[in-house]
Amino acid sequence: MTSETMSQTGYHAGSQTENAQWWRGAVIYQVYPRSFQDSNGDGIGDLAGITQRMDHIAALGADAVWISPFFTSPMKDFGYDVSDYCDVDPMFGDLADFDALLAESRRHGLKVLIDLVLSHTSDQHPWFAESRSSRDNDKADWYVWADAKPDGTPPNNWLSIFGGSAWQWDSRRQQYYLHNFLTSQPDLNFHNADVQDALLEVARFWLDRGVNGFRLDTINFYTHDAELRDNPALDPAERTARTAPAVNPYNWQEHLFDKSRPENLLFLRRLRAVMDPYGAAAVGEVGDEQRGLEILGEYTTGDDLMNMCYAFELLSGDTPTATYVKEVMDQVETVAADGWACWAYSNHDVERHATRWKLGPEGIRAFNVLMMCLRGSVCIYQGEELGLPEADVAFEDLQDPYGIEFWPEFKGRDGCRTPMVWEAHARNAGFGTGQPWLPVSAAQAVLSVDTQIGDASSMLHHYRHAIALRQDHPVLANGSQDDMRADGDLLSFIRKNDEETLFCVFNLGAQPLVASLPEGDWINLAASLQGAQDQAGGQVALPAWGYAIFARKAG
Template identity: 65%
Template sequence: MSDTNPNQYLTKDPDWWRGAVIYQIYPRSFQDSNDDGVGDLLGIANRLPYVASLGVDAVWISPFFRSPMKDFGYDVSDYCDVDPMFGTLADFDVLIQSAHAHGLKVLMDLVISHSSTEHPWFVESRASRDNPKANWYVWADAKPDGTPPNNWLSIFGGSAWQWDATRCQYYLHNFLTEQGDLNFHEPQVQEELLKIARFWLDRGVDGFRLDTVNFYTHDAQLRDNPPLPPEERNPITAPAVNPYTWQNHLYDKTQPENLLFLKKLRSLMNDYQAAAVGEIGEDQRGLEVLGDYTRGSDHLHMSYAFELLSDHAPTAAYIAKVMDDIAEKAPGGWACWAFSNHDVVRHVSRWNIPEQAARMYITLMMCLRGSACLYQGEELGLPEADVAFEDLQDPYGKRFWPAFKGRDGARTPMVWEADTHNGGFTTSSHPWLPVSPEHLRRTVAAQEKDPAAILHHYRHAISFRHAHAALKTGDISHVSHEGNVLKFHRCLGDEEIFCGFNISDELATVEAPQGKWFQIGEELGSAGPLPDGKLHFGRWQPVLALKR
């Protein structure tokens, strides 16, 4: 590791995360630097000038640990090393130093609710019932009839329990059978995981995205989850075709002991002025858990919110309700909003919206209270790629095909230049997933040359957010909707901004806010004095105004 202080280029603001814009990078698909068809850490480092040019504050890098890659890095076999597929620890040091030199914070994806069953910890744990790590994973005896200990289900389908012939017990896996759940009721497990977090903090990371953070602790009594009536099912963490959505998950996750571990992790991160965003997978009580997990100064800094990752395009009424629900259920919490990520269909396809709507939605996100997370390629307006079954890599998609085609359509390689077969991602003839021909019409190079491209609109929206402190960290009030128009105010000190959005392809007229207002954000479709009385909106138009 270099003697150079990896954080020397960044100001030490402990609240840097509040209102930050974070750019998610899926390393397998961002940039291949060694022509093996798979993206890597040096590839990311080489593209950081582009990421910095977007105006974002930080990057979140999906897992690059050593892994058998059964779930593409979310099955970790060594928490303190880089998988050779992605490079080396020295390459990671280069990435950190380059990111910091470009003014970017780095969040790494920390996957500690489970590990690979090839991890040495699991190999030792399964060897006997009395070895030093026998209790490091969740083991349980079968019922007298040989069936699993309870009715818990895996997000990837089937029972969450797998029989092990060596121990003659079942082990818990909330995801793939190759992903054994760590036992957070064992103090030694917590101690070891905190050491791992410190290892990466010492290496210069600025924080973590905590994968499936509410899955850490399970009910020690292993009680059955009750059934969920069909009318109450809300398929967020799993597709509707998966019976996982048929249970009320009271006991397999989101246990009160979880908060005790998060306090320990927060205390450690405070020593480094680092931050964490937790991914909370919770269909029924998402906002309540968000509030519990981010309330105060001793839990998570922010929570990755799923409300805008829904299957249907959010309406004015829906967003107003979400904002009201957060005010009621998570008044002290802090959300991190996203429209797309590596686990869901890209939002322009999922919502079936035109580019004009995509522009309006990103402007809206930059005006919401909370932090914001963008997924690589969404700034290009990329739609979901069509991946043929024979090219599919995702085990989730293979399991539920064709009703659910998995996550590969959102994970295809980033497109940089149109004049190469693989969009500048790799010179290999066999990228790990095929490059979408439709994406080649929306490359970075092509959009950089086009002043009207959506890429530049993303830059304008991010810049607008940073130019107004009220949008980054201010309060939100006056939340309402008139028909298809969403309205709210953002306030901080003397700065008050009216935010209005016509979330439809129809013209709209609503009541204008009272007082003297001047429209701002001309490059976003809003300019000039705000009229008294009635306010007229074009299709998918935002209106943003500063109170005089």
């Protein structure tokens, strides 16, 4: 498909809507700092590198950039184990570098969301050092501590997403502490009001510095069951591998008590009250095997909770069929009709969707246009706009403790975290001059930005035009989504607001199909879109992985 088939209006640089609803329908570009751009040759991406490449994000047409953690950390989980919430780890720069990044983002009209990891800290955080020192210090109850059972085993059957028990024995206090992730990531105790107050001060620190909001890591893990009740076993027929890989017995429990507790809503309301005076927004990551979309609805309904959340329905599993997409959207309509979803296909935690769903270029394009047409906000993960496949990282090069633990059945997250490819023939594909922390993928390097920027038919230009289509038709960002239908591989729906009505139709399969348009007069927004042509009798021919977007004629 040529660049002319997506939009007749050219590129649409990321723009800010200066109102409290700027986040609704926004296109958010996720940056994983370690792997975006190394500015100083140490092999690790940094804040100055993000600033250097801000024009790429703006030219893509994004509204906001989400930056994964850059806080001070021992990096056992690559920044998701925080030892100081209010400073920058030296490997990424310093606070002055962050301020420069904010200034550059404003120059390009981009909002900035930062990744707050509130459910747990590093075991090297001063809070934990004090908490574990005794049972009667000022922070003794800041983490989740519990006595052993009489036989010395953990307090209950809760499991860690990273494998094994979620409880770790601590010889200092001679108690167990809770860790939903690595043993070096102890969980904070949200039943303690002082903990909540301290975390709200962290949010204020960054809001005062100028950020526009937050991506909230593991938002449904904040609060645990105060009675520490055992999770029940899950019927094997109901097991999914959305939050944890299929080889992890974490999937064998119904997680009723270790997360997704109703008390969590009280903290989220407090956080929203802190954010609102700044016009800030938050997107929460909901990790739940059975109730992800339901929790999404609970956390985003009304004007006193989170602005938006994303669950894992489109971040895992097989290639979504038309029927599956309709089932997901129908469920959203049922459990989250008054809430707000944020859709993503790839991020730093999952295999890139081009590989996960076994997509060729046309399939990648079709799903990108679909995401831009769905009701909700959207997240694009760095390199997705180049059509990058998952990188093949050898075991000896692995850095991710998750992959090392479950190798070879699950190779971890390093394959989606390899360095961004900017220049095909430059050292390390333009990522930086030093030895990268993960190897640059040769299969990705041939898809670098510089090889695509001059090719009007490239994936990069497709993404730019798809985002432009969304920006040029606000109904795609905030209109209603009605009459969704799935007929074999055909998926269709109506997007509508007071100004415009669009009919969106997709062939999510490998065979050509013919779709019927609703009654009325329609204008094809791109007359030769993916080879689709108007036909007599109100029908449109769609090639394999074809799609068409029609606008109802005025009058």
